[in-house]
Amino acid sequence: MPNDASQPPELTDNGTLGTEALRLSEARFRAVAESASDAIATIDTKSKILFVNRAAEKIFGYSIEEMLGQEITMLMPDYLRHVHKSAVARYTETGHKHMDWARVQLPGLHKDGREIPVELSIAEHLEAGEKRFTGILRDVSERVESEQKLTRQTARIGLLQNVAVASNQANSVEDAITAALPQLCEHTGAVLGHAYFLREGSPVTLIPSSLWYTAQPDKFAAFRHATEVLELQLGEGLPGRAARLRAPVWIRDIDQESQFVRKSECLAVHLKTAFAFPIMVKGDVNAVLEFFCDQHREPDDLLDLMASIGAQLGRVMERQRSESSLRQLSARLLRSQDEERRRIGRELHDSAGQFLAALQMNLSALMDSVSPQDASTRLKLSESLDLAQQCSTEIRTLSYLLHPPQLEYSGLVPAVRWFVEGFAKRSGIDIAIDIQSDLGRLKDDIELALFRIIQECLTNIHRHSESKTASIRIITSDNLLTLQISDQGKGIPLQQFRKVARTSGVGIAGMRERLAQLDGVLQISSDSTGTVVTASIPLVP
Ligand SMILES: Nc1ncnc2c1ncn2[C@@H]1O[C@H](COP(=O)(O)OP(=O)(O)OP(=O)(O)O)[C@@H](O)[C@H]1O
Ligand SMILES: [Mg+2]
Structure with a gap:
C-alpha cells in the first residue's frame, strides 16, 4: 500500500486475521474499490481522507492525490460542512447516527463549484482500534434530472388539464381567465397575473381588464392602479409586444430593458421578470395574459406551455362567440x-x-x-x-x-286563466292556479314568455306525464319573478332529461332560450312522483 490508506477489518485469533490473511483481504478490497463505478472513500474520526478510489476522481473532479489526506468536507457544499463535522463528533461520542447510513441522498461539491446530487451509504470498521468510516457515493445527477423532468412534465400536464377543465366549465371568457390566472402563477412562480383585452378598431387598442391574480393585493395595489389606466397600442409595452408578435414574450430582467413601459412601477415593487402570451381565436389575438415574478426566472420550457394555454383559452373564446x-x-x-x-x-x-x-x-x-x-x-x-x-x-x-288577444289587452293573468280553463276542459286535467294577487302588468316580452312556458308545460303534462292534476304558481319577491308548474305524473325519463339539457330549439330547450333572452333561468326537478318546472326572471324596476 503506497499510503496509509484504509485497512480492512482486523480479527485476532479469537477473531484476528493473520498478517497474510490481512494482506489478502486488503488486496481484495482494493481490487473491488478500483473497479467500482461508485466513488469509495474511507475517513477517520477527524474526517481525514485515508483512501479514495478512481471513480471519485471522475465524480468530484479532483485527483486522488488532491483528495488524500484532506478533509472529506472538501467534497461537500459549504453549508453541509459543519453539519457533517458535528455529526461525526456526536457519533464518535455517543454512537448516535444523525441520518440513515444505508442510503441517503445529499448534495456533493465538484471541484468546479457545481453541486452534484449523490447517494451515500456508510459502513464503519475498526482499524488498529480506531474507527474508520467508508462511504460509497453514487452520482445520481441523471436520475435526479430525469425525476425533475418528470415532475415538471407532470406539473405541466396537470396545469394544462386544470386549465382545460376550468375552461370547459367556465360560463364566460372572464371566468376561464379568472380560473387560469392563479394556476399559471403557481406553475410559473409569478406573483402577479393580469389580462389585457384587444379592442378592434383603428388603431387596435389593448384595454387593461380588472382580471388579476395575486396573493399580495396590498403590495401590488399601486401597480394595479397604474396598469388599469394604461391602454396600449399594438407593439407597445409587454402585452402590446406579445399581441403584435402573436407569440409569448419573456423579459428575464426588467431592469435591463430600456423601453419597458411600466419599468419604474415594476422596480418599485421589486418585480424582476415579466412575460406575456396571447390568447388566439382563429388566428387572431383576442387577449393577452401578462405575468410578473419577484425573482429572476428563465423561460425553460414555459414558452411552449404558454402557447398551448393561449390556444386552449382561445377555444373558450371561440365557443363563447359561437354560443352567443x-x-x-x-x-x-x-x-x-x-x-x-x-x-x-x-x-x-x-x-x-x-x-x-x-x-x-x-x-x-x-x-x-x-x-x-x-x-x-x-x-x-x-x-x-x-x-x-x-x-x-x-x-x-x-x-x-x-x-291570445287577452295577453295584449288585459295582460298575463286573464290570458292564463282563459287558457287554463279551456285546456282543463280539453284535457280533463284538474289545474290549480295560484297567482300573486297584486301581480299587475309586466313587460310585454315577459308576459309572452311566461304564457308560452305555461302553454308548453301544460302540453307536456298532457302528452307525457299521465298526471290528472297540475298546478301553476306565480310569485314575485325581491324583484325576482318565479313561475312554477308542477304535476304529479310519472316524471321525465333520465335519458330525456339529459337530452333536453343539451339540445336547443323547441320544447323545454325553447323555454330555456326564451328565459335566457330575459336573463332568466329554468330549473327542472323530476322523479317518479312528478315534475316541477321553475322559471325565474329578474324584474328590472
Ligand atoms: N311533465 C312531464 N312529465 C313527464 N315527462 C316529461 C314532462 N315534460 C317533458 N317530459 C319529457 O321530456 C321530453 C322533452 O320535452 P320537450 O317539451 O322538450 O319535447 P317534446 O314535448 O317531446 O316535443 P315538443 O318539441 O313538441 O315540445 C319529452 O319528450 C318527455 O319525454
Ligand atoms: Mg313539449
Missing part, C-alpha cells in the same frame, strides 16, 4: 315564430272567421226562406248552421291559442 351568435339566432327564431303565430292567428280569425260568419248569415237567411213544411231541407240547413257555428268556435279557439 347561436343565442342571437335562436332569439330571432323565437321572435319570428311568435310573429308567425300571431299572423296566422289573426288571419284565421279575420279571413276564415269572417267567411264562416258570412256563411252562417246566408244559412240563416236561407232557413227563413224555406217553407216550414219542408222539414228535411230545414233539418239539413239547421245541421249546417250548427256545423258552421262549431267550426267558427274552433277557429276562434285556435286563433286565440296561437296568439
Whole structure:
C-alpha cells in the first residue's frame, strides 16, 4: 500500500486475521474499490481522507492525490460542512447516527463549484482500534434530472388539464381567465397575473381588464392602479409586444430593458421578470395574459406551455362567440315564430272567421226562406248552421291559442286563466292556479314568455306525464319573478332529461332560450312522483 490508506477489518485469533490473511483481504478490497463505478472513500474520526478510489476522481473532479489526506468536507457544499463535522463528533461520542447510513441522498461539491446530487451509504470498521468510516457515493445527477423532468412534465400536464377543465366549465371568457390566472402563477412562480383585452378598431387598442391574480393585493395595489389606466397600442409595452408578435414574450430582467413601459412601477415593487402570451381565436389575438415574478426566472420550457394555454383559452373564446351568435339566432327564431303565430292567428280569425260568419248569415237567411213544411231541407240547413257555428268556435279557439288577444289587452293573468280553463276542459286535467294577487302588468316580452312556458308545460303534462292534476304558481319577491308548474305524473325519463339539457330549439330547450333572452333561468326537478318546472326572471324596476 503506497499510503496509509484504509485497512480492512482486523480479527485476532479469537477473531484476528493473520498478517497474510490481512494482506489478502486488503488486496481484495482494493481490487473491488478500483473497479467500482461508485466513488469509495474511507475517513477517520477527524474526517481525514485515508483512501479514495478512481471513480471519485471522475465524480468530484479532483485527483486522488488532491483528495488524500484532506478533509472529506472538501467534497461537500459549504453549508453541509459543519453539519457533517458535528455529526461525526456526536457519533464518535455517543454512537448516535444523525441520518440513515444505508442510503441517503445529499448534495456533493465538484471541484468546479457545481453541486452534484449523490447517494451515500456508510459502513464503519475498526482499524488498529480506531474507527474508520467508508462511504460509497453514487452520482445520481441523471436520475435526479430525469425525476425533475418528470415532475415538471407532470406539473405541466396537470396545469394544462386544470386549465382545460376550468375552461370547459367556465360560463364566460372572464371566468376561464379568472380560473387560469392563479394556476399559471403557481406553475410559473409569478406573483402577479393580469389580462389585457384587444379592442378592434383603428388603431387596435389593448384595454387593461380588472382580471388579476395575486396573493399580495396590498403590495401590488399601486401597480394595479397604474396598469388599469394604461391602454396600449399594438407593439407597445409587454402585452402590446406579445399581441403584435402573436407569440409569448419573456423579459428575464426588467431592469435591463430600456423601453419597458411600466419599468419604474415594476422596480418599485421589486418585480424582476415579466412575460406575456396571447390568447388566439382563429388566428387572431383576442387577449393577452401578462405575468410578473419577484425573482429572476428563465423561460425553460414555459414558452411552449404558454402557447398551448393561449390556444386552449382561445377555444373558450371561440365557443363563447359561437354560443352567443347561436343565442342571437335562436332569439330571432323565437321572435319570428311568435310573429308567425300571431299572423296566422289573426288571419284565421279575420279571413276564415269572417267567411264562416258570412256563411252562417246566408244559412240563416236561407232557413227563413224555406217553407216550414219542408222539414228535411230545414233539418239539413239547421245541421249546417250548427256545423258552421262549431267550426267558427274552433277557429276562434285556435286563433286565440296561437296568439291570445287577452295577453295584449288585459295582460298575463286573464290570458292564463282563459287558457287554463279551456285546456282543463280539453284535457280533463284538474289545474290549480295560484297567482300573486297584486301581480299587475309586466313587460310585454315577459308576459309572452311566461304564457308560452305555461302553454308548453301544460302540453307536456298532457302528452307525457299521465298526471290528472297540475298546478301553476306565480310569485314575485325581491324583484325576482318565479313561475312554477308542477304535476304529479310519472316524471321525465333520465335519458330525456339529459337530452333536453343539451339540445336547443323547441320544447323545454325553447323555454330555456326564451328565459335566457330575459336573463332568466329554468330549473327542472323530476322523479317518479312528478315534475316541477321553475322559471325565474329578474324584474328590472
Ligand atoms: N311533465 C312531464 N312529465 C313527464 N315527462 C316529461 C314532462 N315534460 C317533458 N317530459 C319529457 O321530456 C321530453 C322533452 O320535452 P320537450 O317539451 O322538450 O319535447 P317534446 O314535448 O317531446 O316535443 P315538443 O318539441 O313538441 O315540445 C319529452 O319528450 C318527455 O319525454
Ligand atoms: Mg313539449
